[in-house]
Amino acid sequence: MRDFRDAKAMAQTLRGSLSAKSINIAHSESLELVSKMFGIADWNTLSALIKGGSQRASVSSDPPINKTARRLFAIPMRDLVPFPGATYPLFTGRPKTLQALSHASKQQREIAIVAQRIASVDDPTLDEVYHIGALAGIRDLVRLPDGTVKALVQIHRRVAIKDFSNESEGYSAIVEDVDEGAITEAPELIRMAVARFVSYAERRNIAIPQILLPPGGVRDPNVIADTVSKFTSDPGWVADILANCLKLPIEDKQELLATFDPVSRLEAVSELIND
Numbered sequence: 001m002r003d004f005r006d007a008k009a010m011a012q013t014l015r016g017s018l019s020a021k022s023i024n025i026a027h028s029e030s031l032e033l034v035s036k037m038f039g040i041a042d043w044n045t046l047s048a049l050i051k052g053g054s055q056r057a058s059v060s061s062d063p064p065i066n067k068t069a070r071r072l073f074a075i076p077m078r079d080l081v082p083f084p085g086a087t088y089p090l091f092t093g094r095p096k097t098l099q100a101l102s103h104a105s106k107q108q109r110e111i112a113i114v115a116q117r118i119a120s121v122d123d124p125t126l127d128e129v130y131h132i133g134a135l136a137g138i139r140d141l142v143r144l145p146d147g148t149v150k151a152l153v154q155i156h157r158r159v160a161i162k163d164f165s166n167e168s169e170g171y172s173a174i175v176e177d178v179d180e181g182a183i184t185e186a187p188e189l190i191r192m193a194v195a196r197f198v199s200y201a202e203r204r205n206i207a208i209p210q211i212l213l214p215p216g217g218v219r220d221p222n223v224i225a226d227t228v229s230k231f232t233s234d235p236g237w238v239a240d241i242l243a244n245c246l247k248l249p250i251e252d253k254q255e256l257l258a259t260f261d262p263v264s265r266l267e268a269v270s271e272l273i274n275d
Contacts, residue, residue, distance in 0.1 A: 073100035074173035078119035081253035099170030195225035236262025
């Protein structure tokens with residue numbers, strides 16, 4: 001008989017059953033539904049209980065925070081969840097976003113990037129953005145003839161968004177560093193997840209990141225998986241590289257960004273690839 005430790009498998013079964021009836025829900029929604037079946041308020045709390053191994057464990061749904069709060073200029077994104085290690089070209093025309101980019105670039109400072117909960121909101125506040133985002137460096141900033149700006153940003157690391165303001169000089173956020181803990185080696189998990197991803201990418205015509213490809217551009221899933229597992233032992237780094245490429249709803253990608261444990265994050269990516 002299944003218990004609360006089987007929640008992820010139950011969520012996948014529930015999602016598949018509903019899909020067969022032409023009812024499509026996001027992976028994150030299925031996890032929330034299963035959590036409520038067990039009488040738990042949300043998936044974050046149930047996930048902590050699973051890791052603790054007991055429903056009686058004392059848990060917190062808050063991320064592990066390194067108390068180094070500071071205010072930085074910020075960018076709210078309508079359709080992008082920023083994963084560490086990725087480089088994105090951003091095209092923007094919102095005045096407060098342009099101001100934030102300009103100020104951060106002139107001061108040679110990092111900028112906070114956070115996904116919006118509702119893409120249609122033009123001027124989001126704290127309640128209208130997700131509370132886990134990322135810090136990025138601005139590598140290039142080009143003003144285009146139509147008044148918009150193209151910015152090339154390199155994502156550095158996750159942060160917790162403690163406040164978000166749309167002030168006259170541009171968007172800004174109070175951020176705190178997130179401690180993801182020590183790297184836990186997981187070579188077999190890395191090998192399995194990468195092999196699944198390569199097959200997934202081929203089926204969906206997704207470009208495989210160059211950093212994963214072995215010399216000569218070999219595209220065999222097992223060869224690529226073996227190569228990646230040899231040059232890195234960091235499951236969190238692999239999870240972020242793969243998650244950035246997946247074709248998923250924003251809320252599913254945000255759930256991956258907010259999964260701090262590296263092994264759990266790669267396990268979640270592998271499950272989504274296998275859907």
